[in-house]
Amino acid sequence: MDSFIWGNDYGETVSCLVRSSNHSFGNIELSQPITSTSLNHFGQSVNLTLFMQQWESTVNMTLKAATKANTSSVHKYYSAVHAKFTEFADVYMMMQCTPDITSQDCKQCLGDSVKYFREQFRGKTGGMASFPSCLFRWDLYAFQGAFVNITRVSAIRPSQAQEKGSSIPEKKGISMHTRTITIIVVFIFINLLVFIGICKAKARRRKLINGLNGCSVEYSGSDGHFMLRFDLSMILTATADFSPENKLGQGGFGTVYKGILLNGKEIAVKRLTRGSEGGIEFRNEVSLLTRLQHKNLVKLLGFCNEADEEILVYEYVPNSSLDRFIFDEEKRPLLTWEVRFKIIEGIARALVYLHEDSQLKIIHRDVKASNILLDEEMNPKVADFGTARLFDTDETRAETKRIAGTR
Secondary structure, X not given: XXXXXXXXXXXXXXXXXXXXXXXXXXXXXXXXXXXXEOOOEOOOOOOHHHHHHHHHHHHHHHHHHHOOOOOOOOOOEEEEEEEEEOOOOOEEEEEEEOOOOOHHHHHHHHHHHHHHHHHHHOOEOEEEEEEOOEEEEEEOOOOOOOOOOOXXXXXXXXXXXXXXXXXXXXXOHHHHHXXXXXHHHHHHHHHHXXXXXXXXXXXXXXXXXXXXXXXXXXXXXXXXXXXXXXXXXXXXXXXXXXXXXXXXXXXXXXXXXXXXXXXXXXXXXXXEOOOOOHHHHHHHHHHHHOOOOOOOEOOEEEEEEEOOEEEEEEEXXXXXXXXXXXXXXXXXXXXXXXXXXXXXXXXXXXXXXXXXXXXXXXXXXXXOHHHEEEOOOOOEEEOOOOOOEEEOOOOOOOOOOOOOOOO
16 A cells, blocks of 8 residues: 655645655655645736746746755755746746655656646646655645745746737636645645555454354464464364264264364364374475465465374365265265366366466475365365475476375
């Protein structure tokens, strides 16, 4: 999330910047600018073409001064000009860049601000266009009261082709008032968005903690992946002390049970057999599945390693595994060719992801019908990564001394 607002105190020309972002500063930012303009337009009695010629001269003068870095001042890129036009009212103009960008970036940023204002608000009697890295302002009155630290420019003469007698309507106080209100509203709106975002994040975390009493968040690895660590007491409550009635199936390294958390969420709990090689499978699966996200891979919600127990907690997939349909005469007719094709395609997508598209290169090594879970819409989810093998990104083959997978 990236938000910003330029503002200044009364009596000051130099503006201050309030900015929040989810990435570091220091690079030029040219997203959609924040703008505000005067409500007034130049009347038909004003020769707008001639006025814009003098306005452009003031722009060039202010831009040149602003992009000349002043390392002796806290305001590295800054310029304010009070220009007197011969046939029009005075123009006040200010340009400012953040000190963390280069002079060239400052020039580009201010150039884009001026261009945007010129294209969108030509004919207005003042206004502002700003990016996170720069601010451009001009008006027919001194900004916010006393216009200090400025360069005063003598009358800028129009070209000989200028028509005489053109003038600008008298300056209206409503312009400053309206722009001040606009800036305040924008600032409040941005802060409101940030506040709502923080509240939602806290609410989600609170709901998770309240709903999963007995869970804590644990980070896994140096790359910042995290998952839930479940308390054993919570697992026992969810599965009714691993009741046989909740047993979903059994594999080489453990037994899978259905569980229901305190918030009503259904889970699948894999209890690894003590004294087996399940410890290797446990570490392998936790390490891999925390870094994998794909709709055709089973989701690992968390784990528990407490009191000599090693337990993996997965999302609950209601239609069990593919082998329950293939080898069951009553369920087999549900596997129409359309359903079979969807299952085959989903498995293929999961394997392509593991082999080519994920941040890791993984060979599953035990793809079989009992390791393909089916959700309520018969979408496949590849499961059981206990014997999976991690490859280097440029590695295409490897040798092993140990047989893995199911015979």
